[in-house]
Amino acid sequence: MHRRRTKSRSTESLRAAREFLLEAVHLDDDFAPAHASLAQLHLVARAYLGIGVEETRDLAEASLRRALAYDPNNVEALVVSAALTADAGNYDEALQLFDRAIELQPSHAIAYLWRGEVLHTLGYLQVARESVETAVRLDPFAGSTNTVMAKAQSFFPDDERMLTAAKQAEAFDARLAPKFLALHYFRNGDTQGFARELHRYHEVLGIPPEATDLLLRAARNELEGDPLSNQLDRYAIRRNNYFALELAMLGQHSAALAALLRWPSHEGTFIDDMWLPEFKKVRALPGFHELIRRMGLDDYWRTHALPDVCNNRAPEPICNLLLVDAGT
Numbered sequence: 001m002h003r004r005r006t007k008s009r010s011t012e013s014l015r016a017a018r019e020f021l022l023e024a025v026h027l028d029d030d031f032a033p034a035h036a037s038l039a040q041l042h043l044v045a046r047a048y049l050g051i052g053v054e055e056t057r058d059l060a061e062a063s064l065r066r067a068l069a070y071d072p073n074n075v076e077a078l079v080v081s082a083a084l085t086a087d088a089g090n091y092d093e094a095l096q097l098f099d100r101a102i103e104l105q106p107s108h109a110i111a112y113l114w115r116g117e118v119l120h121t122l123g124y125l126q127v128a129r130e131s132v133e134t135a136v137r138l139d140p141f142a143g144s145t146n147t148v149m150a151k152a153q154s155f156f157p158d159d160e161r162m163l164t165a166a167k168q169a170e171a172f173d174a175r176l177a178p179k180f181l182a183l184h185y186f187r188n189g190d191t192q193g194f195a196r197e198l199h200r201y202h203e204v205l206g207i208p209p210e211a212t213d214l215l216l217r218a219a220r221n222e223l224e225g226d227p228l229s230n231q232l233d234r235y236a237i238r239r240n241n242y243f244a245l246e247l248a249m250l251g252q253h254s255a256a257l258a259a260l261l262r263w264p265s266h267e268g269t270f271i272d273d274m275w276l277p278e279f280k281k282v283r284a285l286p287g288f289h290e291l292i293r294r295m296g297l298d299d300y301w302r303t304h305a306l307p308d309v310c311n312n313r314a315p316e317p318i319c320n321l322l323l324v325d326a327g328t
Contacts, residue, residue: 017041025066032071039063039080040110060084075105079114086118089296094118109139113148120272122300123307125155143174150180155275155308159187175204183276186249191220198246205242211235215246228252242270248278256282260291271295275309283309284317 018041024034042060060080067077082097098115101108113135119128129152136145146169153162166180178200185193195216202212214231217223223231228250232238238247238255241263247256256279263271273279274291282288292298301307310319 018045025063029066030070032067032074032077035063035067035070036074036076036080039067040076043080043083057084057087073104075101075108075111078104079108079111082111082118083114086121091118091122091296091300107138109135109142109145112138113145116148116152117272120151120155120275121295122297123275123309124305125152125275125308128152129156141172143169143172143177146172147174147176147180150177151272154180154183155277157277159184176201178204183245186219191216194219207240207242208235211237215243215250218250229255244270245273245276245278248273248276248282251281253281253285254287257285257287257291261287261294275307280316288318 018038021034021038021041024031025038039060042056042063045056045059061084064077064080064084067074068081071077078097078101082094082101085097086094095115095118098111098118101111102115105111112131116128116131116135119125119131132145132148132152136149139145146165150162150165150169153165156162162180163184166177166184169177170181178197182194182197182201185191185197198216199209199212202209214223214235215237218228218231225231229238232247232252232255237243238252238258241259244256244259244263247253247259260271260274260282274283274288289298297307305311306319309316
């Protein structure tokens with residue numbers, strides 16, 4: 001019986017890969033694929049190697065310049081260029097670069113996957129899911145593709161599809177799979193499952209277990225003494241943008257919005273949580289428009305289309321503001 005090969009990222013594997021790639025470009029500096037692979041590695045290293053976001057971006061850009069100088073049509077380099085361009089808020093150009101990469105290599109799963117991530121940020125949840133589904137078909141045994149598939153499903157009411165994708169990601173040792181497992185248990189009222197997976201998820205993020213326990217006690221209405229806001233501040237939870245989703249789950253909508261507003265524009269790993277159903281009341285707050293202005297989303301929507309939450313049967317209050325701004 002043959003065991004299917006799965007692909008998962010880890011600190012150890014990425015460090016080893018970086019050493020091999022650095023040796024490759026040392027031996028052959030004009031080898032574009034090695035520079036392109038190094039650029040992609042640096043782009044994802046922020047989540048695994050303890051390197052700061054700005055440093056990893058600078059390293060990725062340096063490798064990317066070399067790759068494109070030697071081969072302007074290197075697909076992997078174009079995909080990295082698209083991701084960096086999206087990080088800078090140039091969504092039109094980023095999507096064009098993804099499309100160019102896909103035209104050159106229609107089987108490039110990461111191009112579809114990262115394209116889906118950008119579409120998530122823009123609020124185009126349906127077309128984002130379609131792009132991610134293509135990535136999964138092309139690369140079904142990667143933890144990353146299945147994790148993003150879980151995220152793509154999390155915006156929709158069919159929770160079982162999210163759970164299936166999250167379990168698949170978990171089977172491939174995907175580090176963020178517990179986030180979506182926790183979300184599933186929360187939505188279904190399984191407090192034990194939610195607590196277990198939230199602890200696992202926060203452990204990945206390096207969040208102290210005491211802070212996680214505080215959130216869980218708040219979710220069970222078991223807090224006593226100081227107001228919740230004071231206890232959250234004791235662990236700097238309200239000032240930590242990683243907690244935006246948990247704050248929204250607890251009904252701390254203003255605090256969730258404040259956490260989102262603290263998010264740096266060049267780090268989009270969690271910012272698209274704002275389109276989850278748990279953020280519906282957050283999106284209704286007047287300050288939410290400041291967030292989308294800061295990200296440049298309203299400018300993009302004016303020349304393209306409003307996000308999916310504005311095109312369903314019950315459009316949200318934020319959509320009225322967007323329509324007024326658009327002059328329609």
